[in-house]
Amino acid sequence: MAEHIFTEDTRRKLLTVSTATLTTIMFKRGFRNCFIGGIHPLNPEHARMVGPAYTLRYIPAREDLDQLKVFEDRAHPQRKGVEECPPGHVMVIDSRKDRAAASAGDILVTRLWKRAAAGIVTDGGFRDSADIAKLPFPAFHAGPSAPTNLIRHHAVDLNVPIGCGDVAVYPGDIIVSDTDGAVVIPRALADHVADEAVEQTLFETFVQERVMAGDGIFGLYPPSPEARQTFRIWREGRGEA
Amino acid sequence: MAEHIFTEDTRRKLLTVSTATLTTIMFKRGFRNCFIGGIHPLNPEHARMVGPAYTLRYIPAREDLDQLKVFEDRAHPQRKGVEECPPGHVMVIDSRKDRAAASAGDILVTRLWKRAAAGIVTDGGFRDSADIAKLPFPAFHAGPSAPTNLIRHHAVDLNVPIGCGDVAVYPGDIIVSDTDGAVVIPRALADHVADEAVEQTLFETFVQERVMAGDGIFGLYPPSPEARQTFRIWREGRGEA
Amino acid sequence: MAEHIFTEDTRRKLLTVSTATLTTIMFKRGFRNCFIGGIHPLNPEHARMVGPAYTLRYIPAREDLDQLKVFEDRAHPQRKGVEECPPGHVMVIDSRKDRAAASAGDILVTRLWKRAAAGIVTDGGFRDSADIAKLPFPAFHAGPSAPTNLIRHHAVDLNVPIGCGDVAVYPGDIIVSDTDGAVVIPRALADHVADEAVEQTLFETFVQERVMAGDGIFGLYPPSPEARQTFRIWREGRGEA
Amino acid sequence: MAEHIFTEDTRRKLLTVSTATLTTIMFKRGFRNCFIGGIHPLNPEHARMVGPAYTLRYIPAREDLDQLKVFEDRAHPQRKGVEECPPGHVMVIDSRKDRAAASAGDILVTRLWKRAAAGIVTDGGFRDSADIAKLPFPAFHAGPSAPTNLIRHHAVDLNVPIGCGDVAVYPGDIIVSDTDGAVVIPRALADHVADEAVEQTLFETFVQERVMAGDGIFGLYPPSPEARQTFRIWREGRGEA
Amino acid sequence: MAEHIFTEDTRRKLLTVSTATLTTIMFKRGFRNCFIGGIHPLNPEHARMVGPAYTLRYIPAREDLDQLKVFEDRAHPQRKGVEECPPGHVMVIDSRKDRAAASAGDILVTRLWKRAAAGIVTDGGFRDSADIAKLPFPAFHAGPSAPTNLIRHHAVDLNVPIGCGDVAVYPGDIIVSDTDGAVVIPRALADHVADEAVEQTLFETFVQERVMAGDGIFGLYPPSPEARQTFRIWREGRGEA
Amino acid sequence: MAEHIFTEDTRRKLLTVSTATLTTIMFKRGFRNCFIGGIHPLNPEHARMVGPAYTLRYIPAREDLDQLKVFEDRAHPQRKGVEECPPGHVMVIDSRKDRAAASAGDILVTRLWKRAAAGIVTDGGFRDSADIAKLPFPAFHAGPSAPTNLIRHHAVDLNVPIGCGDVAVYPGDIIVSDTDGAVVIPRALADHVADEAVEQTLFETFVQERVMAGDGIFGLYPPSPEARQTFRIWREGRGEA
Secondary structure: OOOOOOOHHHHHHHOOOOHHHHHHHHHHOOOOOOEEOOOEEOOHHHOOEEEEEEEEEEEEOOOOOOOHHHHHOOOOHHHHHHHHOOOOOEEEEEOOOOOOOEEEOHHHHHHHHHOOOOEEEEOOEEOOHHHHOOOOOOEEEOOOOOOOHHHOEEEEEEOOOEEEOOEEEOOOOEEEEEOOEEEEEOHHHHHHHHHHHHHHHHHHHHHHHHHHOOOOOOOEOOEOHHHHHHHHHHHHHOOOO | OOOOOOOHHHHHHHOOOOHHHHHHHHHHOOOOOOEEOOOEEOOHHHOOEEEEEEEEEEEEOOOOOOOHHHHHOOOOHHHHHHHHOOOOOEEEEEOOOOOOOEEEOHHHHHHHHHOOOOEEEEOOEEOOHHHHOOOOOOEEEOOOOOOOHHHOEEEEEEOOOEEEOOEEEOOOOEEEEEOOEEEEEOHHHHHHHHHHHHHHHHHHHHHHHHHHOOOOOOOEOOEOHHHHHHHHHHHHHOOOO | OOOOOOOHHHHHHHOOOOHHHHHHHHHHOOOOOOEEOOOEEOOHHHOOEEEEEEEEEEEEOOOOOOOHHHHHOOOOHHHHHHHHOOOOOEEEEEOOOOOOOEEEOHHHHHHHHHOOOOEEEEOOEEOOHHHHOOOOOOEEEOOOOOOOHHHOEEEEEEOOOEEEOOEEEOOOOEEEEEOOEEEEEOHHHHHHHHHHHHHHHHHHHHHHHHHHOOOOOOOEOOEOHHHHHHHHHHHHHHOOO | OOOOOOOHHHHHHHOOOOHHHHHHHHHHOOOOOOEEOOOEEOOHHHOOEEEEEEEEEEEEOOOOOOOHHHHHOOOOHHHHHHHHOOOOOEEEEEOOOOOOOEEEOHHHHHHHHHOOOOEEEEOOEEOOHHHHOOOOOOEEEOOOOOOOHHHOEEEEEEOOOEEEOOEEEOOOOEEEEEOOEEEEEOHHHHHHHHHHHHHHHHHHHHHHHHHHOOOOOOOEOOEOHHHHHHHHHHHHHOOOO | OOOOOOOHHHHHHHOOOOHHHHHHHHHHOOOOOOEEOOOEEOOHHHOOEEEEEEEEEEEEOOOOOOOHHHHHOOOOHHHHHHHHOOOOOEEEEEOOOOOOOEEEOHHHHHHHHHOOOOEEEEOOEEOOHHHHOOOOOOEEEOOOOOOOHHHOEEEEEEOOOEEEOOEEEOOOOEEEEEOOEEEEEOHHHHHHHHHHHHHHHHHHHHHHHHHHOOOOOOOEOOEOHHHHHHHHHHHHHOOOO | OOOOOOOHHHHHHHOOOOHHHHHHHHHHOOOOOOEEOOOEEOOHHHOOEEEEEEEEEEEEOOOOOOOHHHHHOOOOHHHHHHHHOOOOOEEEEEOOOOOOOEEEOHHHHHHHHHOOOOEEEEOOEEOOHHHHOOOOOOEEEOOOOOOOHHHOEEEEEEOOOEEEOOEEEOOOOEEEEEOOEEEEEOHHHHHHHHHHHHHHHHHHHHHHHHHHOOOOOOOEOOEOHHHHHHHHHHHHHHOOO
16 A cells, blocks of 8 residues: 555645544445544644554563563664654554553653654553653553553564554554544545545534524534535635635 | 422522532432443533433444434434433433444534533543533533444434433433532432532531641541531521521 | 651652653562552642552442441541541552542542641542642542442551552552552662662653754663763763762 | 244244354345354353344333332333243343343243243343253353342333344344354344355355365365365255255 | 351251342342352352351562462461361452452362362452362352462451452351352341241242243232232142241 | 474473463563463363464454455465464464454364364454364364454464463464463473473372372471472372482
């Protein structure tokens, strides 16, 4: 799938739509399991994130292998990943939904941010969560976890297909997040999904305005032919074709 | 139980007492399982809510039945419920504690608010949670969930007895919430429970004042005869009989 | 272990270091299971707490024994504990990770605060959580729970070894917390752990500065001989030996 | 869907196929969530069961309503259901996956068997499990549970759509079980699914014979054109068209 | 409660009744939470057990304290308990429902059996489960667990009140088990509960006979005045007053 | 680690010792997390299995990729693994502890057996569990699961490091099982662990004989110098040096 180019135009569109809208559009295409739930942004002000997935796979730790000295090895996948995750990408970590030890801490997350990554997601937990929460950087986890990752996690692979929060994530898949959680979109579908999501968002903005104005939802959401016509007029009034 | 009138006086009293106080009063009457826990208000500024329950029952979705077109049907229980929930009532949704898909989203919740419902509770999750959190409307869930409800939930019934968060909820039961969660009070008991709760709250305000002033809890909480007398004087001083 | 004195110097040092740093130092000494996770501070502004553990043990409630009248008994462990927990100590409650009923409420927590306890931790939940959150007092739980503790908990012992959040807590163990959760340090190790943690924190402050300045983590974290030298110079520049 | 006749021919076919085969055939038709897992037969000798669903819905118990006297009421849904479940039907109970109290006990299950029901399924537990296990009657649960159902369950409805083990069950759906668990087949699909399952079972019998004879699975499972031809010959040899 | 004598007569009666019957009788006395569920007998042929509780309390292990050498100490509560549990008593272990390490193994269980204990219960797991299953000795657990208990459990107390499977167990409480699990009966109630259970069992034997003979449950279970009369006659016919 | 030869002598020794004994010996070497629990043999008569691990990794399924046609690809890791797992090896599957769909079924397991694999382990579930249970082949799972693996699992890798039941499994690690579950032993340690386990087993056989003869455990288990001497004599009497 790597041959599909992820364009700046698509990235910008995806930044304007919600994960709720995206999961509905994915559902229409037959995708029922593309939402990483049970996670939340450490900093709710920085919940929106869009970028291709760069993955890190953990397996359970083993006492003889997972000692502090492993971090001295530049090939250690966690450390290597932090230095090699391409700018604009989202690091996605398979922590097997285990937050008994940290997936990463503030120094590594800060480094990722400085290297212009788009964000980081784990289905485990981060340590130094209060410090990470102060960064202007989207970071999602299931909840804080202070212990060093060596207690439970062994970093084993970079950029292989993984599971994160019970969802398949392939390297290069497009990750989009907001306060609800994160959606995983196969790269080849990203352009079309983004277009349809922008369209649907525009319609839902119209619906929300009507509901705020006191309209009921019957005939509006989903729309009757009349509501479609009203929407078209509203849309033209906004100058959006 | 529908014959019991839920008075404005009782509603106002219940708005001033905590769910902690109410569960204790219910416990004295033999009710051990009347608290819906594991949920929280999306907007902590709007955590207090009182009103009779109007229920919505979900069962698991089935792939052939639960497609987007179902929302075009005005008899679809989720949509119908949003338009028919009486003003002042609390919509309570049995989502089987499953937040793998949304129980509802911001448009429906906004409509409920516009229709003057008292609030909404699910033991699952809402989508568009950041937008719902901006409404001045009490909404409680277990956590955000972006996917459309069709992925996991099939709306099947309105206003039948349900379970919500492992608690029985009968239509018309009085729902009272605060930051801790929500209490379910059988309608026939609401007046007496409200009276006793107001009384108990007054006493606990007194106790809290004494504790803040440095008193110990022995002989105060629960009160000795002397403490009861002090309370009576304090109470008269406040002009509350 | 009670013979080890917990000094004010050690207390002050521990107030400046994170639970992430402490768990790493404990790991180096062979302790893999010393972090109470799955809890959070009710008031994030008051997440830092240091003090010796004073424990309270709950077992499941029994319907005939656990009635409201038990609180009239001054020997009731929950009430007695609140009046006897020594100043500077942290009350740690073994609630068997069960938040179906409250471990304590605002009156008792307020009393503990007035009595100059250092904080309170339960692996269950507190009631009146919004009121407790307003106190300038570190209080940690798994989540709110309104029902009176009598519904699920029977207070049975004070100051015996317990489990809290799957971690062993012996009376007098030193409890240190921040936003991530709480670490349990055997009293005999506290001085050495505190010293090493202060040292490690200083180094991590240096690392974080370098990372903020754009340095990569290779050769820095963990440090190469050159980085160690740079650190020594940086440190002298700060006037910290 | 009630208009579809469930024929004896289809029933007999379904008795000869496995739930594994059926879930694959359902998957080909787009059904991903039709298997009630996490349950097992009390008597493995009587694991096979086929019949239309007759449902019983439980909600959580309420202390004032759910007292022993309720069983004196002939309209009590649990008791009524046991006397009215049609012969050949499978009673399916929505116990909300809660086995903290029994869904039913040996007397009611014996009565169902005497009334010629096809079997019984709960996603909770049965009491008197050793006695039920002695009956020549298919009974499935998640595990034993001695307490009377009044402690946790309130029987509220008969023959309405329910969830059982996270699967939707509509009255009249065809339930088929074996040692793995139970499959729910919409009635309208039963004939076609049964035919295809018989076909697939025949093919898998052939495959299993070949594998037992030492063949590899490549080109056999799934079959190459050659393997299809070999199958056809094998089949004719058995006299099965 | 230790002053109540547990008579051989009561013991014999309790051996003839089911945990299902006992939980119902306890429910009539207001006890809703007296059943230890989620456990099963390792040897179903030896599921029936009656005796006073002798308790062992585990807390989580700590790496420095829980090393193999601890077993050399004759005061180690696990080893001491096995040698001191009185004949006829049931050892009940609070393993915090954690079966990640063993509560005990075949040597200790064999020793308990040789010392004429009545049985053993843990809410964790036993190691050497196949060997224990061969003993003619009632042993209940949640499932097998090979690792030495030192990995997760620290034996801390003997014969104090504990929780086992979310149920309170006080030393001397009467434990009664069958295939469904185990019931905990406060010692002071044992005689009366046993008498009523024998009575109820006799009635249910009659009911079961009638159901096997083809009778319906209405008017039989619970009994109408006519059914009560029939029962009296049946009972006299059996020579049981 | 692949350079260590796994000898027939070691294999034979490991077949005679229990997982309980092995986990204790591993604990003495610092390994606390080497036991795959929560699984059981489908056929308890065939619970003992020893062999090097050959791994299969699943990630969550994706609707567009995981369709029935994938099985036609000879490179599909599940099918390829079944044909390539070396004789004497144990196939170990990382199913992320998810038994909502099958890890494999009877045809593939039969093929593995015919190909002389030593056994198969999944932390998920098998379909056709009754048929697999009839094979004289060690197969372990968490419980049955009928749905085709495509519903939840995507086979992605063969013979890479995985997690199984929260334990790290590296290709070539030695897997040893009995009724309690399975132990994972790093290949380089297998010889020494096997020797020590045989020794320990001999001692425990002696202890068990003494306990059956009526001895207490003090001074026996662990042994006093006298008991060690008695053991030496007993051992010589058996002709085992």
